Amino acid sequence: xxxxxxxxxxxxxxxxxxxxxxxxxxxxISSSTYYWGWxxxxxxxxxxWIGSIFYSGKTYFNPSLKSRVTISVDTAKNxxxxxxxxxxxxxxxxxxxxxxxxxxxxxxxxxxxxxxxxSS
Amino acid sequence: QSALTQPxxxxxxxxxxxxxSCTGTSSDIGSYNFVSWYQQFPxxxxxxxxxxxxxxxxxxxxxxxxxxxxNTASLTISGLQAEDEAxxxxxxxxxxxxxxxxxxxxxxxxx
Numbered sequence: 001x002x003x004x005x006x007x008x009x010x011x012x013x014x015x016x017x018x019x020x021x022x023x024x025x026x027x028x029i030s031s032s033t034y035y036w037g038w039x040x041x042x043x044x045x046x047x048x049w050i051g052s053i054f055y056s057g058k059t060y061f062n063p064s065l066k067s068r069v070t071i072s073v074d075t076a077k078n079x080x081x082x083x084x085x086x087x088x089x090x091x092x093x094x095x096x097x098x099x100x101x102x103x104x105x106x107x108x109x110x111x112x113x114x115x116x117x118x119s120s
Numbered sequence: 121q122s123a124l125t126q127p128x129x130x131x132x133x134x135x136x137x138x139x140x141s142c143t144g145t146s147s148d149i150g151s152y153n154f155v156s157w158y159q160q161f162p163x164x165x166x167x168x169x170x171x172x173x174x175x176x177x178x179x180x181x182x183x184x185x186x187x188x189x190x191n192t193a194s195l196t197i198s199g200l201q202a203e204d205e206a207x208x209x210x211x212x213x214x215x216x217x218x219x220x221x222x223x224x225x226x227x228x229x230x231x
Binding site for chain 2: 037039046047048049052060061062063064096100101104105106107108110111112113
């Protein structure tokens with residue numbers, strides 16, 4: 001198993017920055033076999049890929065979110081993080097961290113998800 | 121990058137087969153064999169059911185199968201069971217710029 005666990009505030013004010021961390025246990029994040037990524041899902045709606053990071057630090061983003069997103073990796077702590085700037089109510093969603101397989105480009109492990117609400 | 125197109129809902133009776141389509145473009149589904157399918161129950165994280173278009177991870181029933189033709193991928197569930205009632209999402213790798221795109225999701229109802 002490769003448990004992934006999201007952590008971070010469940011409530012963020014409009015115009016502020018949403019920050020989440022995903023702790024990876026049971027294996028090393030420093031593997032060339034995987035990407036590590038973030039996916040979100042507004043309540044009652046579909047999935048949206050936010051972005052992914054390779055252990056080297058190379059990042060890839062959804063073009064629609066690219067200007068507001070930062071994803072970083074901390075190999076020493078075996079975790080990766082998401083920052084989404086200038087949030088609005090439209091960013092209210094369940095945020096999932098996930099492991100993406102480099103060779104087959106699928107998402108084979110998901111965190112349980114965490115609901116982040118944007119509201120004043 | 122536009123979302124892949126899936127029907128909003130499909131339904132079938134126990135024992136029947138259903139197929140969910142997922143239409144993309146020549147930039148994603150049409151160019152790569154990296155389509156994956158996910159099953160999601162209410163309140164739960166999605167789970168991988170099919171990868172590389174037609175391969176099943178260990179533990180996934182062989183009642184689930186995937187295929188692709190041109191810019192359209194398909195998920196077929198045969199011998200439908202009540203436990204298959206869930207939302208299903210397709211996802212494709214977008215290649216050149218290393219992006220991923222999901223379909224809008226399909227709600228499967230077992231009658």
